[in-house]
Amino acid sequence: MAxxxxxxxxxxxxxxxxxxxxxxxWDRGYINVDLxxxxxxxxxxxxxxxxxxxxVDLHIxx
Numbered sequence: 290m291a292x293x294x295x296x297x298x299x300x301x302x303x304x305x306x307x308x309x310x311x312x313x314x315w316d317r318g319y320i321n322v323d324l325x326x327x328x329x330x331x332x333x334x335x336x337x338x339x340x341x342x343x344x345v346d347l348h349i350x351x
Contacts, residue, residue, distance in 0.1 A: 322351075326349045326350075326351075329349050330347055330348050330349045333347040333349075334347050
């Protein structure tokens with residue numbers, strides 16, 4: 290039986306949908322610079338948790 294190739298990632302249409310959604314949310318004030326900094330700091334703390342345990346400050350400041 291032959292199966293068609295299908296990628297497991299997000300499609301181009303799905304990526305465009307998300308990018309437009311982020312742009313509109315930014316334009317309408319749902320996303321701002323402070324929120325992006327907090328989110329980036331949280332992601333750094335999640336992926337580099339061992340540095341947090343060593344006392345490294347991963348907060349992103351302006």
